[in-house]
Amino acid sequence: MNIYKNFINKKSSNQINKTLLSDDFPWYYKPHQVLTSKKNSSFMSHTFVADGRINSDYMYLVEPILDKLKPKKILNIRANLCLKRPSSCDWHVDRFTDDLTHKTAIYYVNNNNGYTEFKNKKVKCIQNQIVIFDAYLKHRAKIQTDKDTRKVINFNYESI
Amino acid sequence: MNISKNFLTKDELYVVNEEILQNDFPWYPMDNTLKGKAFPMMTHILMDRCDNNETPIPNSKYYYFFEKIIKRLCEKNKIKFTKCARASLNLSMANNKYPFISPHVDHRFKHTLVMIYLEDCSGDTIVFDEKYIKGDNIIDIESPKIKKLNTLKKIKPEQGKVMICDGSYFHTYGFCKHNEIRRVGVFTFR
Numbered sequence: 243m244n245i246y247k248n249f250i251n252k253k254s255s256n257q258i259n260k261t262l263l264s265d266d267f268p269w270y271y272k273p274h275q276v277l278t279s280k281k282n283s284s285f286m287s288h289t290f291v292a293d294g295r296i297n298s299d300y301m302y303l304v305e306p307i308l309d310k311l312k313p314k315k316i317l318n319i320r321a322n323l324c325l326k327r328p329s330s331c332d333w334h335v336d337r338f339t340d341d342l343t344h345k346t347a348i349y350y351v352n353n354n355n356g357y358t359e360f361k362n363k364k365v366k367c368i369q370n371q372i373v374i375f376d377a378y379l380k381h382r383a384k385i386q387t388d389k390d391t392r393k394v395i396n397f398n399y400e401s402i
Numbered sequence: 403m404n405i406s407k408n409f410l411t412k413d414e415l416y417v418v419n420e421e422i423l424q425n426d427f428p429w430y431p432m433d434n435t436l437k438g439k440a441f442p443m444m445t446h447i448l449m450d451r452c453d454n455n456e457t458p459i460p461n462s463k464y465y466y467f468f469e470k471i472i473k474r475l476c477e478k479n480k481i482k483f484t485k486c487a488r489a490s491l492n493l494s495m496a497n498n499k500y501p502f503i504s505p506h507v508d509h510r511f512k513h514t515l516v517m518i519y520l521e522d523c524s525g526d527t528i529v530f531d532e533k534y535i536k537g538d539n540i541i542d543i544e545s546p547k548i549k550k551l552n553t554l555k556k557i558k559p560e561q562g563k564v565m566i567c568d569g570s571y572f573h574t575y576g577f578c579k580h581n582e583i584r585r586v587g588v589f590t591f592r
């Protein structure tokens with residue numbers, strides 16, 4: 243697992259943060275963060291890439307991140323937005339390949355007291371920080387209780 | 403005030419269930435800060451606010467779908483619909499800090515308020531017996547005035563139910579339970 247602070251330049255990072263909260267950036271309701279979960283972990287999402295296909299007019303926003311990740315093949319890119327409340331989702335892996343040989347990266351769009359929890363580590367939501375890990379690593383999101391929103395962008399990709 | 407259960411027709415409920423409540427219906431973050439207290443929510447604006455008697459311009463293809471329902475409701479209640487002042491669909495989630503948002507009225511001018519409940523959920527609309535006359539149109543949730551407010555009516559969200567009332571009554575909504583979301587339509591008109 244690798245964690246990088248100040249992953250992209252400040253201007254691009256601020257542009258992502260600002261655009262994701264703008265009046266014309268659409269979000270879609272998802273009842274569960276984890277498909278098999280019975281626990282309520284509803285959230286809002288915006289899919290940039292689904293099954294390798296571009297699904298958003300806002301693809302330009304994530305390009306500075308892709309330039310640094312240098313993926314061989316993009317599987318899925320999705321922004322998640324959680325409104326403030328004490329909650330977490332279940333442990334899960336982002337299953338986009340059967341053998342889980344791909345990478346998952348979580349890019350933190352804004353500062354808040356939520357975090358991503360791994361079995362042996364907690365990664366704080368710090369603006370412009372990214373955590374990159376092997377897809378087989380189980381993780382879960384802890385929803386923030388301080389800021390109104392927690393925004394992250396998830397990347398699932400095959401690396402070079 | 404009039405509350406009508408099952409006011410939406412079968413065809414209208416079809417649009418609600420198969421389009422608006424589906425996971426591909428777009429929502430936008432709204433900074434719903436009242437008196438410094440944030441009540442974050444998502445919104446789908448059907449018509450931008452027209453506080454200064456501007457010409458209303460629809461912001462969503464669903465505006466006319468709801469306008470038709472409101473006009474039918476007005477006809478039933480013999481209330482004149484002149485001009486829309488605000489139309490939006492709101493999505494809210496649970497909140498642990500407060501039982502409801504700061505009581506408020508939507509506009510400082512005379513208007514009618516309509517609520518259209520899109521789904522069954524908790525988070526009642528509460529209409530208080532106090533009317534806005536002048537000055538502040540928001541009562542801070544932490545203000546001592548809150549305890550002096552008497553509830554005139556509590557309306558439980560149920561799909562297809564509508565409520566129409568004089569918009570000068572202070573009102574609020576409770577937050578839904580943690581395992582729910584609350585999606586409602588809010589409309590005001592002159």
